[in-house]
Amino acid sequence: MKNIKEKLIELLKLGYCTPQIARIAKKIKEPSTTIHYNIKKLEKEGVIKTYKAVFDYKKIGIEFCSYVLINLAPEEYSNPERIARELIKFPQIECIDIVTGDYELILKIRTKNIEEYYEFVKNILSRKGIVKIKSLNSLKQIKSEFIEV
Amino acid sequence: MKNIKEKLIELLKLGYCTPQIARIAKKIKEPSTTIHYNIKKLEKEGVIKTYKAVFDYKKIGIEFCSYVLINLAPEEYSNPERIARELIKFPQIECIDIVTGDYELILKIRTKNIEEYYEFVKNILSRKGIVKIKSLNSLKQIKSEFIEV
């Protein structure tokens, strides 16, 4: 058996999807050429960044989810984006925001399990510039990416 | 003008997209019928919940984003899901999680601006059962829904 499932998940998580022009046209009762024109325009303008699948993460074995509140070292205050942009590439990170309040960064993390999360914290969140983190572990996800889960 | 843009955004935010089977087939060098079979299987099993667009929210005028940490009243501790599920329907809410730590719930909120956010807090987060909230306002989004923004 070919392990196609894993490859599909990897691709569909970030892209390889497309709008259903004919279905949308029927739904809002407009000609499909008009829908086509408008969607291509949104894509060109960068309004639409991608089309992707939303998964039931439990069902693909990504069981653990956590929000991480991060304090940066004072010398990073002048440019918190530096560390934030270093973190972009890690596929376990769903969201990164620079925020107001008692913390400088907030991350949303997804890992297979708590062991992988522990490794993630040790390896990735131990970098210079991060002085303190606080985990809010998700006990139950109710909504994610605007989708009820 | 028909304001098709708004209708498109509304539909594409939650669905009306589909996987690009032929493109995936080429990418991972498998017959497209095999890809088709596997994707339909994932859909039937509920592994894939939907296909949707990811937007540059700034470009569609959804400028404000905030994470809200919520403390529930003690009488809600036995069933924090009750309030969480009441909140699902509000389109401003991107994520809802029940979490460990000093708070019971965490939300991720998107509104046009801070005024709409203020209305949201007054009208929706003032409900019985919620005793305290803390906002972490996003100053800058770096990554969202796994996509660099």
Add this chain to the structure above:
DNA sequence: AATATTTTTGGAACAAAATTCAAAAAACTA
């Protein structure tokens, strides 16, 4: 008001992709 630009629309022709079907291969079960 006149002009320019953008958006909407239809139709047709084409290209590309999705879906169905049947059969073969592989994996699993007893």
Add this chain to the structure above:
DNA sequence: TAGTTTTTTGAATTTTGTTCCAAAAATATT
């Protein structure tokens, strides 16, 4: 091993997306 289920696959069919007009309508600009 024999039988069952699941997965893979190619060929044919159906559906859908794309493009190319050209024209009308709406909007914006001067």
